[in-house]
Amino acid sequence: MNFTYDDTQHAIRDLARRVFTEHERHKELEAAAQTFDDELWSALGSTGLLEVDGFLDQCIVLIEQGRTVAPVALWTRYATRRDATLAVDGVAADDRAPEIVFVRDGAVFVAPTSVLEARRTTAGAEYVVDVSGGTKIAMDPSDLLDRAVVLRCALGVGIAERALEITAAYVGERKQFERPLGSFQAVQQRAANAYIDVEAMRLTMFQAAWRIDQALDARREVSIAQFWASEAGQRIVGTAQHLHGGMGSDIDYPLHRYTVAMKEIELAFGGSTQTLARMGALL
Amino acid sequence: MSLDEVRDEARAFLSDHFPKWRKENNARGDLDFEQQRSWQRYLYEHGWGVPTWPIAYGGRGLGMLESMVWNAEKVSAGAHTFFNLVGLGLAGPTIIARGSDDQKARYLPALARGDEVWCQLFSEPSAGSDLGNITTRAERIDGGWVVNGQKVWSSGAAESDRGMLVARYDTSLPKQQGLVYLLADMHAPGVDVRPLRQIDGGAHFSEVFFTDVQIADDDLVGGPGDGWSVAMTTLTNERMSLGGGFGTFAMSFDEVVDIARRTGRIDRYGLVDIYARRTILDVLNNRVQSKLFAGQIPEAEGSVIKLLMAELGTLTADVAIDALGAGGMLAAEAPSAQQRFLGSHAMHIGGGTDEIQRNAIAERVLGLPREPRPDKEVPFKDQLRS
Numbered sequence: 001m002n003f004t005y006d007d008t009q010h011a012i013r014d015l016a017r018r019v020f021t022e023h024e025r026h027k028e029l030e031a032a033a034q035t036f037d038d039e040l041w042s043a044l045g046s047t048g049l050l051e052v053d054g055f056l057d058q059c060i061v062l063i064e065q066g067r068t069v070a071p072v073a074l075w076t077r078y079a080t081r082r083d084a085t086l087a088v089d090g091v092a093a094d095d096r097a098p099e100i101v102f103v104r105d106g107a108v109f110v111a112p113t114s115v116l117e118a119r120r121t122t123a124g125a126e127y128v129v130d131v132s133g134g135t136k137i138a139m140d141p142s143d144l145l146d147r148a149v150v151l152r153c154a155l156g157v158g159i160a161e162r163a164l165e166i167t168a169a170y171v172g173e174r175k176q177f178e179r180p181l182g183s184f185q186a187v188q189q190r191a192a193n194a195y196i197d198v199e200a201m202r203l204t205m206f207q208a209a210w211r212i213d214q215a216l217d218a219r220r221e222v223s224i225a226q227f228w229a230s231e232a233g234q235r236i237v238g239t240a241q242h243l244h245g246g247m248g249s250d251i252d253y254p255l256h257r258y259t260v261a262m263k264e265i266e267l268a269f270g271g272s273t274q275t276l277a278r279m280g281a282l283l
Numbered sequence: 284m285s286l287d288e289v290r291d292e293a294r295a296f297l298s299d300h301f302p303k304w305r306k307e308n309n310a311r312g313d314l315d316f317e318q319q320r321s322w323q324r325y326l327y328e329h330g331w332g333v334p335t336w337p338i339a340y341g342g343r344g345l346g347m348l349e350s351m352v353w354n355a356e357k358v359s360a361g362a363h364t365f366f367n368l369v370g371l372g373l374a375g376p377t378i379i380a381r382g383s384d385d386q387k388a389r390y391l392p393a394l395a396r397g398d399e400v401w402c403q404l405f406s407e408p409s410a411g412s413d414l415g416n417i418t419t420r421a422e423r424i425d426g427g428w429v430v431n432g433q434k435v436w437s438s439g440a441a442e443s444d445r446g447m448l449v450a451r452y453d454t455s456l457p458k459q460q461g462l463v464y465l466l467a468d469m470h471a472p473g474v475d476v477r478p479l480r481q482i483d484g485g486a487h488f489s490e491v492f493f494t495d496v497q498i499a500d501d502d503l504v505g506g507p508g509d510g511w512s513v514a515m516t517t518l519t520n521e522r523m524s525l526g527g528g529f530g531t532f533a534m535s536f537d538e539v540v541d542i543a544r545r546t547g548r549i550d551r552y553g554l555v556d557i558y559a560r561r562t563i564l565d566v567l568n569n570r571v572q573s574k575l576f577a578g579q580i581p582e583a584e585g586s587v588i589k590l591l592m593a594e595l596g597t598l599t600a601d602v603a604i605d606a607l608g609a610g611g612m613l614a615a616e617a618p619s620a621q622q623r624f625l626g627s628h629a630m631h632i633g634g635g636t637d638e639i640q641r642n643a644i645a646e647r648v649l650g651l652p653r654e655p656r657p658d659k660e661v662p663f664k665d666q667l668r669s
């Protein structure tokens with residue numbers, strides 16, 4: 001598999017990049033205490049991006065979303081392949097969609113979002129949901145969860161890629177000791193390691209995505225992608241933050257959103273230690 | 284005093300006095316700023332306010348290990364706060380080591396009693412790791428100085444009464460030589476503090492602007508030109524108080540084990556790693572202590588301890604959050620772990636970044652050649668031009 005984009009994929013990437021970039025407005029949303037960007041959501045609808053259905057194409061769109069850490073729960077819609085949100089371990093990313101999908105006792109259930117007690121948590125856009133009710137639907141739970149994991153990994157690739165770009169630009173500009181920070185080898189080597197991590201995340205993600213797309217057994221590849229997204233993802237945003245010095249702690253600067261979003265990617269599926277344990281069981 | 288004696292005395296004191304103080308002051312739950320201040324005053328009045336300071340200034344002359352024992356006892360009694368860490372851990376020791384008798388008399392008692400809170404006004408937008416690059420100006424006037432410029436990332440500045448200020452008085456000297464170290468009044472006309480919001484949700488640091496702020500000669504520490512070396516005294520103390528305070532900065536080992544037990548996600552390797560690192564830090568602190576007793580200044584150990592401490596903080600927060608699983612994202616369920624995770628990056632930055640500490644170890648301990656620093660001998664004003 002050669003994971004370079006073909007012409008159609010380039011077109012999807014370009015469109016997605018344009019839509020997400022045009023709607024990058026975190027401060028405005030935060031000031032209004034909005035955790036979901038409605039305008040972006042309708043732009044995704046009107047440009048057809050909500051309806052993208054090839055799995056690889058969906059991953060490409062999510063990389064672009066990750067680049068702007070846009071607050072919409074697109075991945076749950078792609079994973080469930082219906083106008084629904086997905087709850088994992090009783091936690092859902094939003095309660096906008098008319099339905100909520102979840103896995104219980106090895107089967108997939110759906111329920112109208114309204115009947116569930118969705119409770120906003122102080123962390124922001126997470127909802128704790130009661131998943132005891134619902135109607136069973138014919139969907140393979142492991143396929144659903146595999147897709148969800150890989151879509152989140154794709155988000156992570158975009159987050160990581162952009163965080164590193166922002167960082168490279170910053171250390172290229174900022175001078176200390178009469179020279180750009182980026183000219184110190186300690187800085188260069190850390191940044192170069194982060195680049196290797198980003199590419200490893202991208203390749204493991206696309207490897208898993210490709211197998212899912214081809215309806216091949218992807219359990220192992222999904223776990224590997226998830227592990228990289230968890231471990232390498234943390235290293236990358238850690239590096240990005242560190243190379244910014246004090247600026248990395250200032251929430252007037254955009255970087256903190258990448259750090260927090262990346263931690264959520266890791267935690268949504270139980271943390272990297274859990275992932276390793278699951279992977280061990282598969283080998 | 285032996286460590287056991289310190290522990291016994293501390294424990295007896297805290298178990299007797301802290302509940303009593305809480306009750307008398309109606310202080311329930313986490314202490315707010317004014318309650319912390321009042322607890323500091325109470326400690327001072329009972330001889331425990333500044334245990335590491337010399338006896339002459341109201342302290343007990345406790346060494347580092349002893350003070351760690353004291354801190355640990357305070358933590359387990361729930362009586363530990365970070366009240367005026369900068370003042371008690373940085374400003375006080377700097378004034379004790381480098382201040383005039385008059386400065387000691389004017390500032391130390393108010394500091395120890397909790398009456399006056401201090402901040403550190405070193406960093407500037409263009410002077411972070413390169414602290415010598417300070418551009419805030421201190422111009423000589425009759426009997427004192429007039430200060431103009433901007434500081435940044437000043438922790439606690441919004442609550443502070445005074446600040447340790449490093450400024451440039453002579454641009455014809457090389458960058459590290461033309462500096463003065465002044466004790467600034469944060470309430471003086473012309474001082475403008477603007478809080479910045481931080482990633483862990485707090486607003487602990489600020490930008491501070493100085494416009495024609497007058498500071499008398501009495502508040503100059505050392506002579507003109509001693510600014511850099513006095514600042515280094517402060518930074519050594521900063522590394523010590525950041526490094527040596529590990530029992531209190533990182534989440535406690537028991538706390539992480541508790542979380543792991545509760546959630547059943549037990550990362551044995553991670554827990555053991557935390558335990559081993561804590562033990563190593565203990566031993567290192569011990570070594571620093573013996574050096575101090577022998578009258579030596581433990582500079583490189585300060586860097587080693589600070590680095591290990593930052594790594595421990597990150598590791599501990601990671602293992603704790605990992606053990607919480609998806610619940611780790613929910614602030615309501617994991618306030619402490621989450622905040623420490625978000626704050627853990629700052630430990631690698633504040634007080635001199637990891638890279639700067641490693642450079643110090645490479646140059647001072649291993650004797651590796653210094654990186655060429657063409658700027659070091661050039662008059663500051665020529666450097667500005669280039």
Ligand SMILES: Cc1cc2nc3c(=O)[nH]c(=O)nc-3n(C[C@H](O)[C@H](O)[C@H](O)COP(=O)(O)OP(=O)(O)OC[C@H]3O[C@@H](n4cnc5c(N)ncnc54)[C@H](O)[C@@H]3O)c2cc1C
Pocket residue numbers: 174176177181184186187242243244245246247249402403404405406408410411412413435436437438439488629632633634635636637638639
């Ligand atoms: C939570 C917090 C509290 C703080 N409180 C205070 C305070 O109270 N008072 C105060 O004066 N300051 C304070 N600071 C500022 C702190 O001292 C500086 O942030 C720190 O010195 C780094 O400076 P900088 O932010 O400009 O980063 P920079 O110096 O711009 O560094 C950015 C990155 O480049 C790297 N780098 C820089 N130089 C080199 C080199 N020579 N070789 C290799 N890598 C290098 C750094 O390690 C870092 O990763 C605080 C900072 C934080 C995060």
